[in-house]
Amino acid sequence: MDYHHHTNNSIDSKAVMQEVCEQAITKGIKEICFTEHYSVNPDAPTYGHMDFAIYQQDIKDSQASYGDRLTIKMGIELCEPHLMMDVYEKELSSIPFDFIMGSVHNIGNQKLRLHLRANQDTFYDDYFAEMYKLVSDANIDVLAHIDLMKRYAVQEGHEVYVFEQYKDQIAAVLEKAIQRGIGIEINTSGLRSSLGEALPTPQIVSLYHDLGGKILTLGSDSHKAETVGAGIKEAAQIAKQCGFTHIYQFDKREPKAVSLS
Numbered sequence: 001m002d003y004h005h006h007t008n009n010s011i012d013s014k015a016v017m018q019e020v021c022e023q024a025i026t027k028g029i030k031e032i033c034f035t036e037h038y039s040v041n042p043d044a045p046t047y048g049h050m051d052f053a054i055y056q057q058d059i060k061d062s063q064a065s066y067g068d069r070l071t072i073k074m075g076i077e078l079c080e081p082h083l084m085m086d087v088y089e090k091e092l093s094s095i096p097f098d099f100i101m102g103s104v105h106n107i108g109n110q111k112l113r114l115h116l117r118a119n120q121d122t123f124y125d126d127y128f129a130e131m132y133k134l135v136s137d138a139n140i141d142v143l144a145h146i147d148l149m150k151r152y153a154v155q156e157g158h159e160v161y162v163f164e165q166y167k168d169q170i171a172a173v174l175e176k177a178i179q180r181g182i183g184i185e186i187n188t189s190g191l192r193s194s195l196g197e198a199l200p201t202p203q204i205v206s207l208y209h210d211l212g213g214k215i216l217t218l219g220s221d222s223h224k225a226e227t228v229g230a231g232i233k234e235a236a237q238i239a240k241q242c243g244f245t246h247i248y249q250f251d252k253r254e255p256k257a258v259s260l261s
Contacts, residue, residue, distance in 0.1 A: 001031040001249055001258070002229045003075070003099065004144065004187060004219020009036040009058065011049040013223035017058045020225045021066045029229045031249060033073035033099050034059065035144075035219070040087040043109040044079050052095055073250065075099035080106060080130075081138035089139070099250040101185070102140035104130045104148065113152045124149060124161045128169040135177045141253055142217050143177060145187040145199035146170070154195055163203045174208045183215025183248060183255070184208055186238055188231025189222070198231070198238060205242040215248050215255050236260055 006013040007020060017034065024032050036055060037046040059074045066072065074097055081088055081102045107115045107130050116123040127149040135143060147170075150160045163170075177184065187199040205216075218235040222228050239247060239260060246257040 001033075001218060001247065002029055002220050002222075002232055003033040003073075003142075003217040003249070004035050004077070004101070004185060004221045005032055005228060006036060006077075006221070006223045007034060007058070009034070009050060009055045010223070011037060011046050015223060015225045017062050018065060020228050021062050021070055021072065023225045024228045025066065025069050027229045029070065029232070031071035031073065032228065033075040033219075033250070035075040035077040035099065035101050037079060038076050039079040040084050040091055041080065041106075041109070044106055045111065046079055046105075056095070073098040075101065075250075077101040077103055077144055078138070078140065079103060080134065081140055082134040082136070085137065085139070096252065098252055099142070100140045100253065101142050101144040102134050102138045103144035104134060112149055113156065116149070116152050116156055116158070123153070124166060125169070128166055128173060132169070132173050132176065135173055135180065135182055140182060141250060141255070142183040142185050142215065143173075144185060144219075145189070145221065146173065146184055146204060147200045151190060151193065151195055151199070160195075160197075163201065167207070170204055171207060171211065174204070174211050174213060178208075178211060178213050181215070183217060184213065185217045185219050186235040187219050187221050188235050189220065191231045191234060192227065198235060202238050202242055205238060205244075209243040214246075214257075216244055216246075217248055217250075
């Protein structure tokens with residue numbers, strides 16, 4: 001299962017959904033959830049691109065073409081869904097999503113990279129603090145790429161954070177997620193970059209397990225048809241190594257455990 005994929009319904013992808021489905025079938029993927037970027041904030045880069053009528057028709061057409069060989073779910077990745085919550089509710093309440101992810105891509109209306117450049121000493125603290133606000137308030141199912149900030153840190157010449165230094169902040173995020181029934185994902189996009197590690201690290205996945213977390217999804221975060229499912233086997237191994245025996249699929253936002261064995 002690949003529970004994080006983008007197509008041309010997202011501002012940063014040119015992938016065609018039916019081509020993604022064909023590649024998924026070829027690679028042995030049994031279930032895919034499309035999770036297009038969406039924001040209601042006019043200052044966010046993802047604002048204004050999504051046309052939900054087109055997206056829903058793409059899902060229906062793909063299900064009609066490939067539904068006997070591939071389970072296709074409709075999801076969404078919301079940017080800063082703890083902000084402007086009333087607008088998100090108004091825009092999304094009538095759409096029958098299977099799965100909703102929440103992510104932090106901006107802090108104070110600044111892209112993460114720009115926030116990092118302007119806040120050299122506090123950018124990791126700021127990021128995890130924003131993630132805590134998100135998980136405290138947002139109406140989501142899973143937190144996307146919990147430690148995404150490290151990708152931009154490395155690109156800007158900074159070190160990857162030291163887990164022990166931020167463990168308490170991260171634990172607070174995970175405890176709040178567990179309290180509210182929100183899961184996390186193992187996002188494999190970092191494995192395909194110079195970063196060379198998943199988002200989040202196995203240390204965070206293990207901490208989530210030790211704190212009692214159960215809901216875990218695996219996602220490639222791919223923006224291309226040819227990389228659908230990339231790293232999913234590796235992510236499953238990480239999940240097992242961290243103590244998980246199951247991952248989760250979603251249907252109409254209801255989680256269901258699926259054995260990793």
